[in-house]
Amino acid sequence: xxxxxxxxxxxxxxxxxxxxxxxxxxxxxxxxxxxxxxxxxxxxxxxxxxxxxxxxxxxxxxxxxxxxxxxxxxxxxxxxxxxxxxxxxxxxxxxxxxxxxxxxxxxxxxxxxxxxxxxxxxxxxxxxxxxxxxxxxxxxxxxxxxxxxxxxxxxxxxxxxxxxxxxxxxxxxxxxxxxxxxxxxxxxxxxxxxxxxxxxxxxxxxxxxxxxxxxxxxxxxxxxxxxxxxxxxxxxxxxxxxxxxxxxxxxxxxxxxxxxxxxxxxxxxxxxxxxxxxxxxxxxxxxxxxxxxxxxxxxxxxxxxxxxxxxxxxxxxxxxxxxxxxxxxxxxxxxxxxxx
Amino acid sequence: xxxxxxxxxxxxxxxxxxxxxxxxxxxxxxxxxxxxxxxxxxxxxxxxxxxxxxxxxxxxxxxxxxxxxxxxxxxxxxxxxxxxxxxxxxxxxxxxxxxxxxxxxxxxxxxxxxxxxxxxxxxxxxxxxxxxxxxxxxxxxxxxxxxxxxxxxxxxxxxxxxxxxxxxxxxxxxxxxxxxxxxxxxxxxxxxxxxxxxxxxxxxxxxxxxxxxxxxxxxxxxxxxxxxxxxxxxxxxxxxxxxxxxxxxxxxxxxxxxxxxxxxxxxxxxxxxxxxxxxxxxxxxxxxxxxxxxxxxxxxxxxxxxxxxxxxxxxxxxxxxxxxxxxxxxxxxxxxxxxx
Numbered sequence: 001x002x003x004x005x006x007x008x009x010x011x012x013x014x015x016x017x018x019x020x021x022x023x024x025x026x027x028x029x030x031x032x033x034x035x036x037x038x039x040x041x042x043x044x045x046x047x048x049x050x051x052x053x054x055x056x057x058x059x060x061x062x063x064x065x066x067x068x069x070x071x072x073x074x075x076x077x078x079x080x081x082x083x084x085x086x087x088x089x090x091x092x093x094x095x096x097x098x099x100x101x102x103x104x105x106x107x108x109x110x111x112x113x114x115x116x117x118x119x120x121x122x123x124x125x126x127x128x129x130x131x132x133x134x135x136x137x138x139x140x141x142x143x144x145x146x147x148x149x150x151x152x153x154x155x156x157x158x159x160x161x162x163x164x165x166x167x168x169x170x171x172x173x174x175x176x177x178x179x180x181x182x183x184x185x186x187x188x189x190x191x192x193x194x195x196x197x198x199x200x201x202x203x204x205x206x207x208x209x210x211x212x213x214x215x216x217x218x219x220x221x222x223x224x225x226x227x228x229x230x231x232x233x234x235x236x237x238x239x240x241x242x243x244x245x246x247x248x249x250x251x252x253x254x255x256x257x258x259x260x261x262x263x264x265x266x267x268x269x270x271x272x273x274x275x276x277x278x279x280x281x282x283x284x285x286x287x288x289x290x291x292x293x294x295x296x297x298x299x300x301x302x303x304x305x306x307x308x309x310x311x312x313x314x315x316x317x318x319x320x321x322x323x324x325x326x327x328x329x330x331x332x333x334x335x336x337x338x339x340x
Numbered sequence: 341x342x343x344x345x346x347x348x349x350x351x352x353x354x355x356x357x358x359x360x361x362x363x364x365x366x367x368x369x370x371x372x373x374x375x376x377x378x379x380x381x382x383x384x385x386x387x388x389x390x391x392x393x394x395x396x397x398x399x400x401x402x403x404x405x406x407x408x409x410x411x412x413x414x415x416x417x418x419x420x421x422x423x424x425x426x427x428x429x430x431x432x433x434x435x436x437x438x439x440x441x442x443x444x445x446x447x448x449x450x451x452x453x454x455x456x457x458x459x460x461x462x463x464x465x466x467x468x469x470x471x472x473x474x475x476x477x478x479x480x481x482x483x484x485x486x487x488x489x490x491x492x493x494x495x496x497x498x499x500x501x502x503x504x505x506x507x508x509x510x511x512x513x514x515x516x517x518x519x520x521x522x523x524x525x526x527x528x529x530x531x532x533x534x535x536x537x538x539x540x541x542x543x544x545x546x547x548x549x550x551x552x553x554x555x556x557x558x559x560x561x562x563x564x565x566x567x568x569x570x571x572x573x574x575x576x577x578x579x580x581x582x583x584x585x586x587x588x589x590x591x592x593x594x595x596x597x598x599x600x601x602x603x604x605x606x607x608x609x610x611x612x613x614x615x616x617x618x619x620x621x622x623x624x625x626x627x628x629x630x631x632x633x634x635x636x637x638x639x640x641x642x643x644x645x646x647x648x649x650x651x652x653x654x655x656x657x658x659x660x661x662x663x664x665x666x667x668x669x670x671x672x673x674x675x676x677x678x679x680x
Contacts (some may be wrong), residue, residue, distance in 0.1 A: 097513065100452045100456065100506075101449065101452055101453075101456075104444075104448055104449060104452060108444055108448060108502070109441065109444060112440045112441055112444060112495075113441075116440065116441075147489070149487070149489060149490070150489070150490055151505075151508075152505055152509070153509065153512065153513075154509060154513070155452075155506065155509060157505075158502050158505040158506060158509065159502065161501075161502070161505070162448070162498050162499065162501070162502045165491075165492055165497075165498040165501070166440075166495065166498060168491075169492070169493065169494060169495060169498065172493065172627070173437065173493075173494070173627045173628060287512070287513045288513060
């Protein structure tokens, strides 16, 4: 059952976006599994990269703070790696609408740079790409499986879809083994909680830690699914060690789809503080919202045995404990000033 | 029945890629319909732009030879236009694989620049985007309608898909009326025939005009559909004048799906010369080929009344006549040297 974990012992692995939320949790886990881990992260302000995310692992992770768009650098970093876990990206839907060209640079150009580097110096490498359920847009049916149309509702979703397609083309045309995990909302320790532009779940958790009021848009009836970060990391580990995943796309979904309003109740109960208030949808959010969404992850279960194991209650408990202990490391912006 | 044609009289229209194959045929038609037509074209070598394509119309078309990626220029050109027919792009699948970053620049960045210009200075404009059936990749079923998954097999297909999605997002989020025509193989006068990297049909026509041998890959059993350029232009005219198209994607397909080998026979018969030879698939083409493809264009027929009216026999007759008369204008490269 855990053969896929043993597969990483002594292997050379690169995690792009490795100072970010999921990337850092993955990198730490890989170190614990006995792998030689390198991280590349551009530490672009506001993107989620945080040096504190690898606290305690600094001596066992090789960190490269460089721009993933630099071709020569990427060739050097990709060379000799067994697996690249490719999590670098811009994840704010709102930012992608106000500055679509920068989103294109990071989510498209840098992916091509990485894949071209693999093709040039390490065509035998395996690449696992962090995709997103955002590319489905507003779903035609629930739950959403991988046969659902890709129909993004914002620039970020479009560019993330292109990034995923690039990986599949390099798999099919050049034989660079690659697959994509279409992640639903992921939450847990080491997520950016400084601002609300990278999704609501991290922001809600911050408000709960502070005992503040949590705003629910509309009547809060829209449903979402959530994956605790350790479960997301487990999906990357399984996909990275499973040849049957090569060339495929796989939903990584949550086990307990839940309405926003119920989610907030659950979070407030877990925190023992905070309050809930209903407010009208802000225009710029309403226009790119997708209604209810939760995904069918049967395909990944069948290919790798993966399923989420951490409940929302348990996940919230661990997450709140982490941020209560390390709050100061996550509420300051890059210039050191507190942001509220 | 022809109200959509009257709709263009006296209107201000911009055609991007207007010196190219479909763009120039469209621009000429719009002039004949009494419109004020501006063209923007970067005249990038090898992309299909050809000043001869507007021969005889130079005094009735305002030509801007500029790069569509330049933001300030695009704002100036978009201002005051009623409709933008957006046909600028890189169309070579092969070139997109050897230089993916340039394909990204032209097919993604420039689309964002255009749409951002519309948003900034002319949000009331309507935009008709030249999409491609290439984004479907290898089809699951035939004929392919618009509910088929988007699953491109090469970088060009991915970036063209992203370009299309951008238009839909700007329609849905910003109210910039936009739609996409997913064109199948288009042929006819004013197509690039200098080299074979922009698809086989133009190249086959050139070989027929020269009485040369035409190579068919494999057994030539793969099926394609073809649209004569006047029919493609008619699709743009109808979409540009039909509010029901806004926010939609529409296949523009051919009426007579035909196997490659039969297509070549038909072309040779129409030309009264040339010969056919079967050769093995070249590796770099086989890897991005999609097998048989033809599309279902019912959706466009229902929305606009469009259907193709020019038969392959008639289309070949007109096309061969055009190139026989104007051959020298199409077989020289940009430096003036003949290319074979």
